[in-house]
Amino acid sequence: MLTLLILAPLAALVLANLPFGRALRTWAHPLTLVLAIAQVGLVVFVPTDSWNGPCPLEKFFTFGLAMDQIGRVMLLSIGIVVFSAMMVAGSTMAPGGPRSRFASVMLIAMVGMNGTVLLRDLFSLYVFLEITAVSSFVLIAFNKDRDALEGAFKYIILSAVATTLMVGSVALFLLVAGETSFDAVSRALLNANTSVVAKVAMGAFVCGLFIKGGLVPFHGWLPGAYSSAPAPVSVFLAGIATKVSGVYALVRLMTSVFGPGSVSLNHVLLLVGAASIVVGALAALWQDNLKRLLAYSSISQVGYIILGLGCGSPLGVLGAVFHLFNHSVFKSLLFVNSAAVEQRVGTTDMNRMGALGGRMPITSVTSLIAVLSTAGIPPLAGFWSKLVIIVALWQSHDYAYAFIAVLMSVVTLGYLLLMQRKIFFNETSEDMMGVREASFGIVVPALVLAAITIGVGVLFPWILNTFLLPIGGIL
Numbered sequence: 271m272l273t274l275l276i277l278a279p280l281a282a283l284v285l286a287n288l289p290f291g292r293a294l295r296t297w298a299h300p301l302t303l304v305l306a307i308a309q310v311g312l313v314v315f316v317p318t319d320s321w322n323g324p325c326p327l328e329k330f331f332t333f334g335l336a337m338d339q340i341g342r343v344m345l346l347s348i349g350i351v352v353f354s355a356m357m358v359a360g361s362t363m364a365p366g367g368p369r370s371r372f373a374s375v376m377l378i379a380m381v382g383m384n385g386t387v388l389l390r391d392l393f394s395l396y397v398f399l400e401i402t403a404v405s406s407f408v409l410i411a412f413n414k415d416r417d418a419l420e421g422a423f424k425y426i427i428l429s430a431v432a433t434t435l436m437v438g439s440v441a442l443f444l445l446v447a448g449e450t451s452f453d454a455v456s457r458a459l460l461n462a463n464t465s466v467v468a469k470v471a472m473g474a475f476v477c478g479l480f481i482k483g484g485l486v487p488f489h490g491w492l493p494g495a496y497s498s499a500p501a502p503v504s505v506f507l508a509g510i511a512t513k514v515s516g517v518y519a520l521v522r523l524m525t526s527v528f529g530p531g532s533v534s535l536n537h538v539l540l541l542v543g544a545a546s547i548v549v550g551a552l553a554a555l556w557q558d559n560l561k562r563l564l565a566y567s568s569i570s571q572v573g574y575i576i577l578g579l580g581c582g583s584p585l586g587v588l589g590a591v592f593h594l595f596n597h598s599v600f601k602s603l604l605f606v607n608s609a610a611v612e613q614r615v616g617t618t619d620m621n622r623m624g625a626l627g628g629r630m631p632i633t634s635v636t637s638l639i640a641v642l643s644t645a646g647i648p649p650l651a652g653f654w655s656k657l658v659i660i661v662a663l664w665q666s667h668d669y670a671y672a673f674i675a676v677l678m679s680v681v682t683l684g685y686l687l688l689m690q691r692k693i694f695f696n697e698t699s700e701d702m703m704g705v706r707e708a709s710f711g712i713v714v715p716a717l718v719l720a721a722i723t724i725g726v727g728v729l730f731p732w733i734l735n736t737f738l739l740p741i742g743g744i745l
Contacts, residue, residue, distance in 0.1 A: 271316075272335040272388050275345065279305055279380040287374060296366065298373035303356045305380065309349035313342055335388040339740040340525065340591055344387045344518050347598040350722070351509035352380060354602050354715035358609050359502035361711030372412065372502065379405040379506070383514045390526070392443055392450040392475075395519065396436050402515045403429050403482065409503040410495050417498035424491040432478035439478070442471035452526045459528065472528055476520065476535070483516020485576065486545040489569050496565035497618070501609035504561060508568050509602035513594055517575055521594070524579055525587060532582075539580030544674050546573030551681045560608050560618040563689055564601070570682065571597045571644065577675060578659040581666045588738050589658030596643065596651045596726065603640040603719035607633050610708030610716065611693060620689065624696030629705045632713050634694045636720040641690055643723045645683035651726035 282305060286298035337345070356376065363369040382401030389395050407429070411422035444450055446468050447458035459468045477488075484492035492512070496504050528535060550570030557563035575597065578590030610633045611626065612618050627634040643652035656679060663672035707713065726733055 272337055275309065275384040275388065276335075276381055278308075279377045279384070283374055283377040283381075286370070286377075296370060298370040298377070299356065299360060302373045302376050302380075303353065303360075305377075306349045306352040306356060309384075310346060310353065313346045313349065336390050337388055339737065340521065341387045343591055343595050343737060344514065345384065347595050348380065348383050348387070348510055348514065350719070351506060351598055351602050352376060354509065354606055354719060355502045355506040357711045357715040358505055358606055361709040362501050362609060362613060372409070372500075375405050375408050375412075376506070379409070379511065383510065386514050386519060390452045392452070392455060392527075393440050394450075395522075396433075396440055399436070399482070399515050399519060400433065402511060403433075406507060406511045406515070409506065410499045412500050412503055413498075415498075417494070418500075421491070421494040421496075421498040425495050428481050428488065428491045432481035435474040435478035435481075439471035439474035442467055442474075446471075456527050456529070472535070475523070476538070479516050479520045479523075480542060481516075482512065483520065483572060484512050484569055485516070485542055485572060486549045486569065489546070489549070492569060493562050493565040496568070497559055497561040501605070501612060505602050505605045505609065508564065508605050509598050512568075513572070513598060517572055517594060520576075521579060521587065521590060536580045536582040539576050540668060540671055543573045543576030543578075543580055544671055546570060546576065547674060547678045548573075551678045551685070555681070555685045558619060558621050560611065560620050560689065560693070561605070563620075563685070564604050564608060567604075567644065567682065567686070568597075568601055570678065571601065574656060574659055574675060577671055578662055580671075581659075581662040581668065583662055583666055585658065585665065586662035589655055589662050592658060592738055593652075593655035596655045596723075599719055599722050599726075600640040600643040600652055603636060603716060603723065604644070606712060606716045606719065607637040607640070610712045613708055613712065614705045620692040623693045625694070626705060627694035630694075630707050632716060633708055634690075636716040637694070638690060639720045639723055641683075641686040643727070644686060646679045647683070649727045649730075651723050651730075654727060654730045 279302075282298075282301040286301055356373065359369060359372050363372055379402055382398050382403075382405060385398035386395060386402060389398060407422050407426050410425055411418050440450055443455050443458065446461075447454040455468070459465060459472065461468075481488040496508055499507060524532075524535075547570050550566045550568070550573060554563050554566035554570065557566060571593075575590045575593050578586045578593060580586070581589075608618065610630065611623065614630065615623055615626070617623075639650065643650035646653045646656040656675065660672050660675050663669075663675065708716075
């Protein structure tokens with residue numbers, strides 16, 4: 271069945287772009303929306319063991335796929351974010367050409383992301399990471415204006431550096447292990463005769479993932495890409511694209527290849543995670559552009575995921591995966607609300623906004639929910655994942671990093687509440703008097719994402735037993 275998660279969006283892409291007749295192209299958007307909803311439903315209701323069963327198509331297509339609980343959480347995140355991005359696109363992009371082209375590229379991105387999550391081979395992982403990266407590059411440059419092209423250019427240059435590092439490391443792994451499967455590379459890392467070369471390859475691959483994930487000090491491309499992209503692209507990039515191509519891939523390698531017990535790599539992860547948290551949070555304090563503020567906030571929140579991963583314990587990995595999911599949800603919600611404000615006000619400059627709370631009540635309330643979850647306020651989802659990460663840091667005796675995590679959560683609350691005040695509670699101008707609530711296609715994903723944020727927080731004991739504790743079991 272896992273093969274279908276790659277072949278279904280590929281088949282939809284071909285169907286929506288058949289050479290005869292333009293009528294079929296209008297189906298690209300609804301097809302992508304249906305696939306995203308179907309992926310969410312299947313991941314939630316079909317047990318993990320059932321997914322790993324045989325598929326009739328495997329006699330024709332063999333990818334060597336496997337799914338565990340980490341993959342299940344990521345596939346759920348992909349479905350939720352793609353659904354949200356497609357809903358926003360339906361309200362902000364013109365029907366016909368632009369919307370269909372966006373949907374087609376999103377289908378390619380789904381192929382890349384689903385493949386990245388399910389594959390168990392380093393070379394194949396690299397290939398599907400590049401599929402995701404190329405589709406992201408196209409989406410960033412979608413509007414073809416100066417800012418979009420500049421953001422896309424920065425991304426593709428740094429992505430090329432990351433690609434070089436990863437291809438070189440895959441070649442080294444092939445030399446020392448004889449193949450590039452996760453199991454073979456993991457065994458090569460334990461072999462004293464090949465450990466030096468293998469560790470050099472490991473460092474190169476990790477640096478490449480740091481670049482793709484937008485982590486400090488490789489974060490320079492991210493604010494420009496997020497802020498210059500169209501609204502639905504920003505939702506997609508911030509919600510899941512960089513998380514799959516950088517952060518998830520790092521989680522997968524740490525759990526399946528390198529092992530969480532690599533002390534030197536854990537120190538690097540802790541340092542990079544802490545630096546990302548601090549730099550992202552402090553940079554967000556000085557932003558007047560809403561999307562740039564959220565971009566720097568994203569860098570900071572990804573740092574928490576890396577901190578959890580750097581603990582080197584099952585609890586830390588559990589917290590990292592949980593915060594990755596929560597970040598996908600509440601960051602998507604913030605960018606959906608950014609799209610709502612931009613749709614009605616026509617700008618993302620917060621100094622030109624004010625008193626929108628009474629005119630856009632749903633956007634205001636859902637934004638506040640996302641703000642509180644991002645800052646780790648109970649009982650919302652973000653509180654529990656941050657709590658697990660801080661407990662894991664404390665148990666691993668990384669007290670300084672735990673202190674940084676708590677302190678920067680306070681800073682996060684400060685700049686996000688300031689954002690909330692500027693947009694929804696400041697004095698208004700005459701230009702804002704005629705503003706009304708966002709359109710249906712933006713309000714619906716905002717309500718869905720807010721409900722997930724609240725529901726996951728309130729139902730945390732059930733989420734822990736159903737989705738999270740099995741992650742600790744596979745380690």
